[in-house]
Amino acid sequence: AQSVTQLDSHVSVSEGTPVLLRCNYSSSYSPSLFWYVQHPNKGLQLLLKYTSAATLVKGINGFEAEFKKSETSFHLTKPSAHMSDAAEYFCVVSDRVKIIFGKGTRLHILP
Amino acid sequence: DGGITQSPKYLFRKEGQNVTLSCEQNLNHDAMYWYRQDPGQGLRLIYYSQIVNDFQKGDIAEGYSVSREKKESFPLTVTSAQKNPTAFYLCASSIETSGGHNEQFFGPGTRLTVL
Numbered sequence: 754a755q756s757v758t759q760l761d762s763h764v765s766v767s768e769g770t771p772v773l774l775r776c777n778y779s780s781s782y783s784p785s786l787f788w789y790v791q792h793p794n795k796g797l798q799l800l801l802k803y804t805s806a807a808t809l810v811k812g813i814n815g816f817e818a819e820f821k822k823s824e825t826s827f828h829l830t831k832p833s834a835h836m837s838d839a840a841e842y843f844c845v846v847s848d849r850v851k852i853i854f855g856k857g858t859r860l861h862i863l864p
Numbered sequence: 865d866g867g868i869t870q871s872p873k874y875l876f877r878k879e880g881q882n883v884t885l886s887c888e889q890n891l892n893h894d895a896m897y898w899y900r901q902d903p904g905q906g907l908r909l910i911y912y913s914q915i916v917n918d919f920q921k922g923d924i925a926e927g928y929s930v931s932r933e934k935k936e937s938f939p940l941t942v943t944s945a946q947k948n949p950t951a952f953y954l955c956a957s958s959i960e961t962s963g964g965h966n967e968q969f970f971g972p973g974t975r976l977t978v979l
Contacts, residue, residue: 797970
């Protein structure tokens, strides 16, 4: 069975410091993994995706994530946070049958 | 411009009334989905459709109904049987990525408030 766990419901960082949003998954098959971002009262926008190619995936707005099979993780990182990064982030695992969303991590950026 | 549109953005209804939320896509995607989003609960799947004239219940289908008469359209009706309908509703469509996995594209959402 598939599952996805976002380890922090809220993360606060200062502007200009690194961002780390943690995601662990379980899947019986080789999954695809995605990170989406949602700004208030908006739809979800794809940040990046892993689909069994390179394990280090680069996305939009300077975000990247590394697929680590041994740790069943797909953590999202950014070297330097910007005020516009304040939003909710969702980790998603997908195989041929089902798509599972994490409960989300709200990222707060402190000035 | 290709994409998914949902209308209206905000919707208010009185308790006991049925209401239909619109979702249209021009991406030529076969599969479409409806999710409900409540604070702190992520997205929960209501219904999905993998092909025209066919749809399946998701995890929280009670009190909702859908139709899929056209590839481009997947309207969701929130019936009076839904006990707590106030929420943010998101429509999505999907395309298979390499390897046969689904990448989803989302509409802007409709915020439904039942008074």
